[in-house]
Amino acid sequence: MEHAASLGRALARAGVGLVYGGGNIGLMGAVARAALEAGGHVTGIIPQFLVDREVMLADVQELLVTADMHERKRLMFERSDAFVALPGGVGTLEELVEQMTWAQLGRHDKPILIADFDGFWSPLLTLLEHMTTEGFIRPGFTVPYVVADKVEDILPLLNEAASVLVETEPSPDEAALQQL
Template sequence: MKAIAVFCGSSVGNKPGYLQQAERFGERLAEKGITLVYGGAQVGCMGAVANACLSAGGRVIGVIPEKLKRVEIAHQNLSELHVVKTMHERKALMAELADGFVALPGGAGTLEEWFEVFTWSQLDYHNKPCSFLNVDNFFDPLLRMLDHTIEQGFMNEAYKELYLVEQEVDVLIDNLINYEHKTISKWTTN
């Protein structure tokens, strides 16, 4: 695994663990020689994961839309910063550059970015792992919602094999490195 895309908040949240785990994740990527691909901001958890990776000697690629350069405050000290025109271009380039995807705590943008790559995995547009770093059980309500979609017949239970959920940074990174994609037919019934 050469590069991992991280989706996370441009805010820090209200628990210290969110920022601490973002920093730990960035640091561990650098130590493992894995490039960080992320949204290009210097603020919030986004900035924390990038700064920690850079401080540990890692390579960091940011991708930010022109419109968000001032809002999210584009990071000026990255290994590479790609400025694109739209959010669609941002997500497409991040997906192209990454070998796997991780959601850390964040808001609607984080969830939207993660669900897009997870949907692509379901439809077999890529075979890259999608995952959650479940800091302080942040994603538990969302995971219950995914189970609810299965219970209500809107998602094949086998799709749970397409995403990883871990609370420990090192375990998640190891699982991403060892991930083996399973092709699951969209129209298979339970």
């Protein structure tokens, strides 16, 4: 929770807005509350059916209640310039992998950062390496992401990733995409 709160404060200090799932609980709730307390801008996007279940954080500057999860994820994608995956559960994993897949297929070039606090994501990182070694992630179809193990590295790594992605990462050609 302290890592999450530190991230929220760092975002606010840097003038970086937070777009997140709109809840008041868990790590993302801690990020949002800390960002707000530090004077940051927070946009929460939550589907109606989760308003009560997630204990919605109503204090955000912008709150969007969507019809369903698909609309929520679409709006979160459209309003975000980068993605940070804190330790989390199946929903976090699903959202992370979706953004990685879209980036792999050339649908976006927004930075993706895995916050591997205390080695939480190490099994996933090992799996991604294994997929590459076994040829399931082929050359030209790399899964672009960066890893931070400390909160203070997150914003510098995202900034660096944004400039590197724009400069060096060519999109796979259409014939190669059809092979997927």
